[in-house]
Amino acid sequence: MRVGLFIPCYMDAFEHEAGVATLELLERLGCDVEYPVDQTCCGQPMTNTGCHQDAAAAEALFVKNFAGYDYVVAPSGSCVHQVRVNLTAIEQTAEVRAVRERTFELTEFLHDILKASEFPWAHFPHKVGIHYNCNSLRGINLASPSEIRAPFLSKPKALLEKVSGIEFVEPARWDECCGFGGTFSVFEPAVSVKMGQDKIAAHSRAGAEYIVSADSSCLLHQKGCARHIGNPIKVMHIARILNGVSA
Amino acid sequence: MSGTNSTTEYASRVLHPEVIGDHFEGARDAEGHPLVHAEGTSKPIRERSTHEPQPRGARDRGNRPVDQVEASERFLAATEHEKAHDERLWDMRLRRDKVAHALPEWEDMRSLASQIKEHSLTHLDRYLEQFEAAAKANGVTVHWAADGAEHNRIVHDILKSRNARTLIKSKSMLTDECGFRAYMAGVGIEVVETDLGERIQQLDHEEPSHIIGPAIHKTRADVAEVFARTLGSDPDDDDILHLAHVQRETTRPLILKADAGMTGCNFAVAETGTVVVCTNEGNADLSANTPPLHIASIGIEKIIPRFEHLAVFLRLLARNAIGTPMTQYTSHFRAPRVGGELHYVIVDNGRSERLGLKEFWTSLKCIRCGACMNTCPVYRRSGGLSYGATYPGPIGIILDPTINRRKYSSLPFSSTLNGSCTNVCPVRINIHEQIFAWRKVMSEEHRLPFVKAEMMKVLGYVLARPALYRAALESADEALRLLPHFIVANPLNTWTDKGRDMPETPTQTFHSWWRQNRGRARNTP
Numbered sequence: 001m002r003v004g005l006f007i008p009c010y011m012d013a014f015e016h017e018a019g020v021a022t023l024e025l026l027e028r029l030g031c032d033v034e035y036p037v038d039q040t041c042c043g044q045p046m047t048n049t050g051c052h053q054d055a056a057a058a059e060a061l062f063v064k065n066f067a068g069y070d071y072v073v074a075p076s077g078s079c080v081h082q083v084r085v086n087l088t089a090i091e092q093t094a095e096v097r098a099v100r101e102r103t104f105e106l107t108e109f110l111h112d113i114l115k116a117s118e119f120p121w122a123h124f125p126h127k128v129g130i131h132y133n134c135n136s137l138r139g140i141n142l143a144s145p146s147e148i149r150a151p152f153l154s155k156p157k158a159l160l161e162k163v164s165g166i167e168f169v170e171p172a173r174w175d176e177c178c179g180f181g182g183t184f185s186v187f188e189p190a191v192s193v194k195m196g197q198d199k200i201a202a203h204s205r206a207g208a209e210y211i212v213s214a215d216s217s218c219l220l221h222q223k224g225c226a227r228h229i230g231n232p233i234k235v236m237h238i239a240r241i242l243n244g245v246s247a
Numbered sequence: 248m249s250g251t252n253s254t255t256e257y258a259s260r261v262l263h264p265e266v267i268g269d270h271f272e273g274a275r276d277a278e279g280h281p282l283v284h285a286e287g288t289s290k291p292i293r294e295r296s297t298h299e300p301q302p303r304g305a306r307d308r309g310n311r312p313v314d315q316v317e318a319s320e321r322f323l324a325a326t327e328h329e330k331a332h333d334e335r336l337w338d339m340r341l342r343r344d345k346v347a348h349a350l351p352e353w354e355d356m357r358s359l360a361s362q363i364k365e366h367s368l369t370h371l372d373r374y375l376e377q378f379e380a381a382a383k384a385n386g387v388t389v390h391w392a393a394d395g396a397e398h399n400r401i402v403h404d405i406l407k408s409r410n411a412r413t414l415i416k417s418k419s420m421l422t423d424e425c426g427f428r429a430y431m432a433g434v435g436i437e438v439v440e441t442d443l444g445e446r447i448q449q450l451d452h453e454e455p456s457h458i459i460g461p462a463i464h465k466t467r468a469d470v471a472e473v474f475a476r477t478l479g480s481d482p483d484d485d486d487i488l489h490l491a492h493v494q495r496e497t498t499r500p501l502i503l504k505a506d507a508g509m510t511g512c513n514f515a516v517a518e519t520g521t522v523v524v525c526t527n528e529g530n531a532d533l534s535a536n537t538p539p540l541h542i543a544s545i546g547i548e549k550i551i552p553r554f555e556h557l558a559v560f561l562r563l564l565a566r567n568a569i570g571t572p573m574t575q576y577t578s579h580f581r582a583p584r585v586g587g588e589l590h591y592v593i594v595d596n597g598r599s600e601r602l603g604l605k606e607f608w609t610s611l612k613c614i615r616c617g618a619c620m621n622t623c624p625v626y627r628r629s630g631g632l633s634y635g636a637t638y639p640g641p642i643g644i645i646l647d648p649t650i651n652r653r654k655y656s657s658l659p660f661s662s663t664l665n666g667s668c669t670n671v672c673p674v675r676i677n678i679h680e681q682i683f684a685w686r687k688v689m690s691e692e693h694r695l696p697f698v699k700a701e702m703m704k705v706l707g708y709v710l711a712r713p714a715l716y717r718a719a720l721e722s723a724d725e726a727l728r729l730l731p732h733f734i735v736a737n738p739l740n741t742w743t744d745k746g747r748d749m750p751e752t753p754t755q756t757f758h759s760w761w762r763q764n765r766g767r768a769r770n771t772p
Contacts (some may be wrong), residue, residue, distance in 0.1 A: 007757045007758075009720075011757060012756050012757045012758055013720055013751050013753060013756055014721070015753070016753065016754075016755055016756055016759075016760050017755035018340070019745045019757035019760070020757065020760060023289050035761050035765070036760070037713075037762075037766070038711075038713040039713070040710045040711070040712075040713055040716045041638075041710040041716075043707075043710070045703070045706055046703045046706060046707050047697070047700065048683070048686070049660075049666065049690070049703050050659075050683075050685075050686030050687045050688070050689055050691075050695065051695075051700070051703035052687055052690070053692050053707075054704055054706070054707030054708075055707055056707075057707060057708075057710075058707060058710040058711050059765035060711070061710075061711055061713070066733065086683075094687065098310075099380045100711060106437070116766065121524070132661065134664070134666055134667075135664075135666075136677075137666075138666035138669070138670060139666065141672050145666075145667070145670055146344065147344070147622065147670035147671045148354065148668055148670055149348045149350075149351075149353045149354050150354070151468065172526075173337065175623045175667075176624055176667075177663045177665035177667070179624065179663060180662030180663070181662075181664065181665070182660070182663075182664075183699075184660070184663045184664075185742070186741050186742065187316070187660060187699065188315075188316050188319065188625070188660070188661060188745070189741035189742070189743070189745040190319060190320040190745045191316075191319050191323065191625050191628050191629055192745070192747075193746045193747050194323055194329075194628050195624050195625075195628065195663075196747065197746070199331075207324050219752055221747070223748075223750065224742070224747035224749065225746065225747050225748075226745075226750040227745055228640045228748045229746070238767030241494035
């Protein structure tokens, strides 16, 4: 199985360890992983700001980089949502459609495609609160959101439950947005920061040592909010825990 | 905000203890029986005794784009108000979840309601004519208004021809949309709002901040202040029951002597010509039944075909809005009382045009429950008045640009696109997708601020060129390595100045790690 690895710009710049963990995890589970070196971005910042035409060239580059793989895997539900739902600024050729359909978020890929059922190398004896990126939750259904009357399902949690020693805590308002919102964090900073502060406060009060998420963009924002007020809570991408990080 | 003192002070405001008492089990009546209505099961919000001044809404900039960001910052700075507002609305969201999820058929009902509305809207001409014919047969006088100005003129003409000088009315977003109170003040007719929240807002000269809780942004101390200023009550008595009595005692005499009454309309049933109005205070009944003349203002999208369809909407509305099975009063008006008059004013005011917008017409399905506001994390933290529009919050963001494209061009950006609004919508309007679509419209019509538009151009250019992107990320100085390009390129440095630290400088990028560890051996061209 040839997998093209897409590392989102945030992870590339700030948390390369999570990218390495994603790569190693996929290899441990038998994938033949390649990282196209000319990759940049999925086009989301421009698209979410309404500037679809400004995203067109980045989208074309994405398709050029990732055409031909059996699957494209990214450790970010937000980017995968962009590719699957909103990568529409360029002509929808058969190649474009194929790339979009074959692009998966890491935990859904592990859960639905590889059906990974154990991570014997992983041990994480800590209290964790799970944070769900909103596009992951309500856009590509990594878990069932609280507004909908449906049986609860969470792919990230189902995977983490296989990690020995891990303990889950339930923060209040568990699926409320943390206020990152891409360019929202820049253009509406006061509300964005307040949402981030409320989010980390909820995890703190629930007793979490770590906020764990399948999206590093939300975590980058939350970490910035936590550090500013001296809250010692730590953040970690799920790939590192599943790959057996020792913290 | 980075020094020790300010950090501690900030933390004490943000990391507040739960505002809910530990052992709260719900309110009880005088005999100790638990109260099961909405307010009885609502958790009390503790407010501090010091009176923080109420933050006001968006500044009037005429026809220039509303500065929701500036208004939201002032709302957040009023920390007690923000906290009470956020907790109160979230509590409504939780009560909604509880009663909605108790019904196994909940999600099917949402689909059914959506289908009924879509059918009605796509056959609107037919049902409006049927509604008019049925109403006329019942003895109702029917008027048609193309816009808000015509609505106001029609109502004024009715009142003038009957020498009516005073009008009592129940809550109606449509009349707010038409600028009705301001118009009536101009022609010398006294309008008295009978809904408690709307009355508070009228006395304080503010617009409603929430479509079902017009004064929800106010604390009880704010209300005591408004009543003291306008009704002469004790400014220091902010007991909720006392305040409710002040309003009741001062409004009832006005109701009794009013010349005419007015209501809005929640549902207009085509087959029977019935107007249905839902309230929790019974004030629509007072407004409609006390004076001899009743005028109902009806938006054309309120039409539903059959009486039986009402059952679906009534089961959804109160559950979704405030977490109760029904509104306290669900009043049906079909014909004038003996010796009285009943007038319907059916209003378009931009709705036909909205119906023609391919991506946005389903916003007309809205039944005005307010659940999208209750769940919206941005609305809860910035207050309804920050949107500077008749309709605030998620539904407002998608309705307002059809009312004034330029003035409300900034609102689609006051959202994180988290999608919770779409999931709570009882008629399945894809609200967050329409917010996303409006951003595209605003960009294409060159309505984005210059800085934002330029930033996206530069970013799009860099992200299409791998070598340039790498250079920007890796070979620039430390500052440039700190954040991805679109944040670095932000000339306002809004990442840090509102209370958020920069990430640590990373040791290396994934890209350089790959080059060092895997690159040469594997797929480097």
